[in-house]
Amino acid sequence: MVDWTGGGDTGPTPKKDAIWMARAAGGHADAPEYVRNRLIARDRLAEEIQKTLDAGERLMIGFDFPFGYPQGFARHITGSDDPFALWQWITDRAGDLKDGKNRFDLAAQMNALLPGDGPFWFNGIKREIDGLSRKKPPTLPVTELRKAETLAKGAFTCWQMGGAGAVGSQVLMGLPILQSLRAMFPDQIAVWPFEPLDRPIAFIEIWPSLIAAEVAANQQPDEIKDAAQVRTLAAAVSRLSPTELEQMLDVHAPKEGWIFGLGHEQKLAAAARQGRLRNDCFALPPGTHWTPVDEAMDMLRDRLTPVTGTETIPAHAAGGRILAKDAIAAGSHPPHANSAVDGYGFAGGLTPGLHHIPLAAGRAAAGVPWTGTLPQGQALRILTGAPLPDGVDTVVLEEDVRATETEITVEGPLKPGANTRKAGEDVVAGDITLPAGRRLTAPDLALLSSTAIKDVTVHRPLRVGILSTGDEVQPPGAPLAPGQIADANRPMLAEVIRKWGYEVVDLGIARDDRGDVENKLNQGASQADVILTSGGASAGDEDHVSALLRGTGSMALWRIAVKPGRPLALAVWNGAPVFGLPGNPVAAFVCTLIFARPALSALAGAGWSEPIKLTVPAAFSKNKKPGRREYLRARLTNGCSEVFGSEGSGRVSGLSWADGLVELPDGAAVIEPGTPVTYMPFAGFGL
CATH class of the missing domain: 3.90.105.10 (Molybdopterin biosynthesis moea protein, domain 2)
Structure with missing residues (x-):
């Protein structure tokens, strides 16, 4: 999605009223890109188009300016209603597209071809221009608004060349870029709604104000509004289902063009709201100190919604x-009444006693039905799965029958409908x-x-970014200098995430440098739906993760009464939820299973997931103090739960030794061999 500008080269510093672009796929938008001028923008768009063509994919590009003028204007200028004839006429006269200074002269030149003082107005430069007034003329020689603008509340006329909200300059400086891209990629670009969308690249006209409320809610602190508009709209459009997209593109618009999503604002707004968490979604109630595990879980369950798009x-x-x-059944199962066994079919049941029933010619088999209607009092050979012919509602097993070529002999009784399956008895269409x-x-x-x-x-599959932090942390397998440790968390968490069916986005290791951590978080927010960090989420001098997250105004340090573990940092970074896990591998693993697993399930669209809990006898002794819920590494032996010899959270070997966790309650407890305890197998966590 592209936010265009009618002004000149705006310089190297990102600012409003400039060109902003945002690319989205799968419901997630990349960080908005500032583009200095129109020629650079043309080259960037050409680069994206070529990349798409090389990959054999399809690309929709939206521009926030009208693709046409009110009906009849093109004929005044070119003698034709063909919008592309007008595009070419403007392109031939647009001059320097980099600074766009002659756009006011171009407007005056077109005014001269129509009677009266208009339709273009607003001279935005110091010198006077013959034929272009500084104020709106009392009357215009053509219609002021396109049909689309009459339906889009607040939309501006394309005749106004300047002033707040005006789009006249954007059109005159934008159409030549679109026309030049069409020339660069002949027969590869379809312009909606003028052409059928049967080419790999589509140009559409957008107006982000259709979802102004969602843009405002999604705008990050200090983010330029234009950047928020293209980011929000790009993500929203990429979340639309094929049916929704088809409905929005199915318009019968005049040659003056149309605004994408007009008339479907609610659907577009709903798509914009998908995947967006409020910046305060992790806020704790005032006065909260240590939060019990169950309360923390309830808060997460209430606040998390799916963040992924759909397809x-x-x-x-x-x-x-x-x-x-x-998923709605399109057909019944079974689709037709059929035989549940190999045997012989007839109508009605059998009374007690011996029955001799004449045998009809032929047989019914699955895939080879018997046609016609079986006469009353006759039987027909029928095989398992065969549709029941007309005149058959009961089947007798072939093991219960003596058969010749002309009749069967069977002992009754037999209930009507025996050994058959009704149509739709499993699922009805x-x-x-x-x-x-x-x-x-x-x-x-x-x-x-x-x-x-x-x-x-x-x-769409949830994408989970995994980031380790710390100067001391080195990649797995790297030589370790004194004071350094291997990164155990990233490979462990990556395997957990893969087991849960999500996509892993490896963000590597961030050093104890605020800029490096910020870059990694930005990368995660642009590539993933949710970020898991380990380490750096406490309050020390080098805990840059928590410092940066606090700067968003969204961070909450959840002091959860749990062991192992320490405060869990939760925040939203550029729209992506962040779970700041402890750096210790044992604590990181336990917190991931207990807190991150159900949260990720909710974010992925599967709802809140509960682990499997079994009550088994203990094979250990422990006097537990009150105040915190504890999770012990454990495994089942002969139906009883034994625990790892050391509770120290630095003993990574205990994770490998265990096949589950024992959950001890928040209060005090005395555990002796044979005491019932709650055992949670790793298999119940999907591992």
Whole structure:
């Protein structure tokens, strides 16, 4: 998405009323890019187009200026209603596109081709220009607004060349860029709504004010509004489902053009709200000191919503994905009444006693149905899965029958409907086959296929950025100098995230330097949906993570009454939720399982997840003090839970030794061998 400008070269410092671009895919926008002038912008757009073509992908580019003028104007200028004829006419006369100083003269030149004093007005330079008034003329020779502007409340006319909100200069300086890009990539660009969107690149007209409230809510502190507009709108459009996108693009607009999303503002706003967490979403109630685990979990459950976009994909390829919408059965299962066994079918049940039933010619088999209607009093050979022919509602097992070529002999009684399956007895067409929020399993794919569901709408995979911090932390396998340690957290957390079905974004190691930490967080916010950091989230001199997060105004240091662990830092960085985990691997692992797992599940669209808890006899002794919930590394032996010999959180070997955790309550407890305790297997955490 591109925010355009009608002014000249604005210099190297990012500012408002300049050119801003933001690229988005999968519901997540990259950081907005400031572009100094229009020629540089043209080259950047050409670069993006070429990259898209080389990758065999498709790209939509939105520009925030009108693609046409009110109906009839093009004919006055070019003698044709063809919008591209007008584009070329303007391009041939636009002059220096870098500074755009002649745009006012160009407006006056077009005014001269129409009767009266207009339609263009507002001379924005010191010298007087014959034919371009500084104020709006009392009457205009053409319509003031396009049809789109009459429907878009607050939209400006394209005749006004300057002043707050005016777009006249943007049009005259923007259309030549679009026309030059069309010339650079012939037959590769479709301009909406003038051309069918059957080419890899689409140009659309946008107006970010359609979702002004969402832009304002999404704007970061000190962020330029234009940058927030393109970032928010790009992310929103990339979250639209194919159906929603098709609906917004399906317009019957006049040759003057149209605004994308007009008439669909609520859907566009809803897409903009997806993936956005309030900056205060992690705020604790006033006076909170140490928060019990259950209260912390309740707060997270209440405040977290999905942050991923959605897409529609073939149902057979959706294994492991999370449904964003209920999957509705397109067909019943079974689709028709059929035989549950190999045997012989007939109408009605059998009374007690011996029955001799004439046998009809032929047989019914799965995939080879028997056509016609079976006469009353006759039987038909039928195989498992075969549709029941007309005249058949009961089947007798072949093991219970003596058969010749002309009849069967069977002993009654037999209930009507025996050994058959009714149509739709499993699922009826129109029923909810699987609910939104479910992560699809292999049996789910069988169910989707059985109910004739071709496509499903799923959340895009959650992308989790993993960042380690500290000067002492070195990459795994690197030689260690005195005082240095290997990075145990990143490989551990990456494997956990992969096991949970999310995409890992490896952010590496940030040194104890505020600038380096900030760069890593910016990288994470642009590439991931959520960030997990380990270390640097306390309050020491080198704890730059917490210092930077506090600077956003969104950080909350949750002092949770839990062992192992220390305060959990929670914040929102450039729209991405950040979980600041302890640096100790044991504490980081436990906090990830207890707090991050259900939170990530909610952020991914699968809802809040609860671990499996089993009550088993203890095989250890412990006198627990009150005040904190404790999690001990444990494993089951002969049905009893033993715990690792040392509770020290520095003993990483205990994580490898264990196959689960023992959860001890917040209050005091005396544990002896045989005492019932709560055991949480790692398998119940999805590991």
